[in-house]
Every structure is written in structure tokens, then in C-alpha cells.
Amino acid sequence: MTDPKNEASATAEADAKRRSLLKGAAGVFATGMFPAVHAQEKIVLRYLGTAVNQDKAIADKFKADTGIEIQYVAVNTDEVTKRAVTSPNSFDLIDTEYFSLKKIVPTGNLKGIDTKKIKNADKITTLFTTGMVGGKAVGDQGTAPKKVIYLEGEKSKNFAKAPTQFMSLIPTVYNADTLGIRPDLIKRPIESWKELLNPEFKGKAAILNIPSIGIMDAAMVVESMGLYKYPDKGNMTKKEIDLTIKTLIDAKKAGQFRSLWKDFNESVNLMASGEVVIQSMWSPAVTAVRSKGIACVFQPLKEGYRAWAAGFGLPATLSGKKLDGAYEFINWFLDGWAGAYLNRQGYYSAVLETAKAKMEPYEWAYWMEGKPAAQDIKSPNGQVLEKAGKVRDGGSYEQRMGAIACWNALMDENTYMVQKWNEFVAA
């Protein structure tokens, strides 16, 4: 059925677009030349990253604002790292996770980003620069961004100990993950990571099958079960890896796991179909389950969250117009529109101040301040995510980000860890 009202408004919108296009064209003819300098030579930036923030709306808006075209190259987290290491000339802009830097930076394939050319560099949230939220330090086990965000120089293969003028990545988006649960099927409060391996949920639990992230979730479980306290979950010794994997294998042999999952959609399907009632999960995946009308909670736990963060990097060989275009994109990204867009999806943006200016006060109150929604909360594409009156799981920005326990990490014993993880999968 077509809604006549909608159709009318769509026509009106199309009309408006046509008119503004005509006006623009008239302007060009009137002055006899194209306004922006970009028009002289079209710049196309190849943007390598995961699909998470490769939103068509962002590329369209940026092109409308600046005339520069963004060409998305969407691959998974591991593949981004692999390409950065093995084919650094296949992209003009990289969007990767901070923990990958330990592999990428020593190759010299990334250029330090000059913060003097980034307008809002000094407004980037302190979570990245000093590891603080609301004046309090958060957990820094694993590859916390503050450890790897500064480089010693523009052409450096080393991380700087203290803040410098050059950043390895300019943060784009970050969040903190926890367990997702089906409250309608569990029917009791869940408060701790140890519930993931509780025999009560035998055959109904799932864990992430990305070794570097799954091992961190497993470590949170091991610690909450009181089996062991890690000096640094993000950098385990071989013995600690053995212990963690053994715990997982024992649980697997007892039939604890229904499935393991590797991508976003898999986790949504497992949860929505009721195959799994408790699993490690990403915040937007919980939102996706909920938008199907199925009860699902992104459960805050007393041990805290496992955080992750991604950012823009520039390949070392980038120069000339493309380099200017890339800087322009990063500046545009931090300028608020994209930040507001990401915040509305349930992620967090790097510069909060500019994003706030582009969000409605009721949206800001719901997403960032943990207040009840004053009216229905909608996703950027207009889908209702939450009814008025509801509060966001986990509360405000400070409550959520302040409760970070550890970060996604790359361990020194990575090869050994992957090998042991394969053992878990084969068990």
C-alpha cells in the first residue's frame, strides 16, 4: 500500500532537490566558473575499513559538502590489517582498530597525522589522549588507545611515550562491548561475566570466534569466576593463555556453546532465533535484534566492559591533492555531522562537542546522558529504535565508558594464542 502523504512529500523533496540543482547550475553559469577548487580535478579517496562506519549517507553528505568522492573498500577487521601490512598502496585512507597498530606501525606504512592540520584535534575526547573519562582513569589493560595514539614523528615506526604533534590514528568511533542476553528467556537478572559459562545456559551460550577479541571475553569470564587474576588480560603469558583456553575447552566439551560467531549478522540471527540466550555481543547487534520486536538487553556487568576503538590513518605514500583531500575528510568527519550520525547508531564519536551541536537535545539526553527518552528514538534512517520513556542500557557516556575494564589487544604471544584458539575450535 502506498501512503499518499509520503508520496506527496517525496515528490516535494524531489522538487526541492531539482530546484536547488537548477539554482546551483544557474550560479555556475552566472559566474562562468565552478566555485570549488576541487572541481578542477575530481578527487576520489579509497577508504579501506570495516563496514561499521562505511555508511553511504556519510559519503553522500561529504560529497555534497566538498565535492570529494569517497570510494568504500569494505573488508573485515583482520583483512584491514592484512592489507595495511601487505598492500599499503591500495587505499588512500584507512579506518582501522587501535590494536592493529602494533602490527602496522612497525612496517612504516602509515604516516603520522599532523594534528596542526586537524582543526578539532585538541577537542578529541580524553579517553584517547589521556585514558580518562570525566576526570577518572579507566581500565587500560590491552591496547588502550593512549598507549599507541602518538608517534615520535611523521615518518616514525615507534610509538611516543608522551603526547606529540603526530597521531597514528585520528579516532572515529568507539564503544564498549559486554554480554547480550534474552531477558524473556533467561527470566532473572544477569550481573557478571561468569554467567556466560554457567551450566544453567548449557547449549544456549555463544562466544566470538575472532581469536584476539574472543580471548579477552574469555579472560573476563575467567577472572569473574575467581579462577585467576591477570596482571594484564591484554598481554597474557603462555601459561595464562593455556589456562584461559583450557577453561573454554572444558566448557565446550560440556556442551556449553550452541555456536561461535564471527560476524555481526550471525550474532543477530543466533539471538533473534532463540538458539542462543547469552553471548558476547556488540551494541548495534543488540539494537538490531530489538528492532525486530524481540527482547534483548546489552547487559552492563559489574566487572566492566571490553572496549574497542577505531580511527583514520594515512598511508605513508599519500601526497598532493589526495593528501589534502584526506585531511579535509578527517576534518569534516570531526566537525559534527558524522559524529551525530554515529552517536545515533549507538556508537560514540571522537569529538563530542561538535556532535552535540548537530543532535536534538532529547537525542543527546537519551544517547549520552542516560536520561529517559522524551520522545521516540529513531536511527539515522528513521527506524524507531526505542519508545519514549526508555533509558539506554548501561546509562550515560560516563557510566558506560567509565566502566571500561580492558581494550581489544594484540598480545606479544599472538601466534601462540591463535594456535591455542584453533585448539579450542577443534576440541
Next chain:
Amino acid sequence: MKVEGNGPPAWLQALPFAAVFLFFFIAPLVLVAAVSLWPTSDYELLPGFTFQNYATIFAGCANLAEPCVTLKTYWSTLSFALETWAVTLLLGFAIAYFLAFHVRSATMQTLLFVVCTIPFWTSNVIRMISWLPLLGRNGLVNQGLLWLGLVDRPVEWMLFSGFSVVLTFVHLYTMFMLVPIFNSMMRIDRSLLEAADDAGASGWQTLWNVVVPLSRTGILIGSIFVITIVMGDFVTVGVMGGQQIASVGKIIQVQTSYLQFPLAAANAVVLLAVVLLIVVALNRLVDLRREL
């Protein structure tokens, strides 16, 4: 008969194809074998010479009481290959037999053959995923069983298990068995069957002593297809096994995604050796070159 001065010499005619083979098959293979002997390093490939990667793969494999990951993985992959091979052979042979000997008109044969290929009109992944809503805890089959009162709680072993993996393999690859067998059956001289009948052979005797031996090239080609595909598959095992069942391909994929190329290359060489052994063994049973 020898034709001279007629067109370019034979070696020149074979050159383009040989070059394609050299660049896209031999060279990568040699490279993989070479990299498998390089030392493991996280972010760069350093040429070298070490057997460390192979040692890592087979570490602890001498203890048969508690098999190492490599042995366990190969065992699980091999058993999938065998189970799938047995079922697809049975199904493929039966369907091909029906098409070749029981369907009389050529039009009908063509039509039914096309019907068999219908599943191939959608992608591999879609055919695989379509099993999920059917076999799941709240899936159609379980709902049906509950409604009929055959079970009082959902059956769990149908999804994310060895069963669902083999079922999907059979669904995906029976065609690879069917086509070559059908092809060999169509080339069987019908008068041989009549002769067998005249000589007083029963239906089963004709099947076993005439049809099966004359279809063996098709059976062999189909078997090679199915076994090599299943040995290298990791997507089906991943999706249908709930990522909880190891496969050799999956291990290689995980290692390449963590940039452990030398280890992955060593694993690939081992897998290649195993598959080649199987193919050689099958060729011992039927001399493919002479039969074709």
C-alpha cells in the same frame, strides 16, 4: 600421419596454455612451498629456511592417546569427506541410473537433468543458509515434530552439528557426482545390457557386473570432485557447524588473517599432500587416462 610445414610447430601451440599453467598454477604453488619454510614473523615476510612451521603444526602429535589439533582436525575433515562421499555416491549413482536407463525420451531426460541443476541457480551461501530456519531449535522441522507429538522438546542435534554439515555438503555437491556418472552411463552400449539379460543375469547382477564397472570413470571423477572440495571447504563447516567444528581450511584462514603466512603455507602444503595422496590412491583403482 605426419603433417609438415602446416601451421606452427606443436610446442608453440602448447605454449600459451603452458604459460598460463606456469604463472597461475606452478609459480604460486612453488611460492607457497617456499614461504612454508620461512620463519614466522608478525608483520613482514623474512626469507629464510626453517622447518619450524612444520614442527609447530605437528607438535605433540606423537601422543596418540590425546591427539594433537592437527590430527584431530584432519580426522574430522577426512571423516566429513568420507561420509559426504558415501552419501553423494549413493544418491548420485541412483539418480543417474534412473535418468539414464529408466527415462526413455531424450526430451524428458534433458528436462529432468535441468531440474537437478535448479539448486545451482542460487548462490552456494544462500543454499547453505536456507537450512538454518529449517533445522533450528525453533525451526520448521522441530515445530513439525512437536506438533505431531513425536518429541516433547525440540531436537538439538539437527543444527550446528556433524549431521547438519554432512547434510549441507550432500545438498551442495551431489550434482558433482551425478553429472560425470550420468555422462559415463549414457555412453554404455545398450546392447550389453540386453546381452546380460539374454545370458540370464538378474537385474542386480547386471547392475553390479555391467553398469558399475562401465561407470567407474564417472564414479572416479565424481569422487575426486567431491573429496577435494570437501577437504578444502571451510565456509560450510563454519556456518553449519556453528563455527565449533574445526576444518583444515578454517585453520589456514585464521592463520592468514593473523598474517601468519608461513604457518598457513605449511598447513596448505600438508593439506595438498594429503589430498594428492587420496587422488593417487583413487587413480590406482581406476586408470583414468586409459579409460577416457
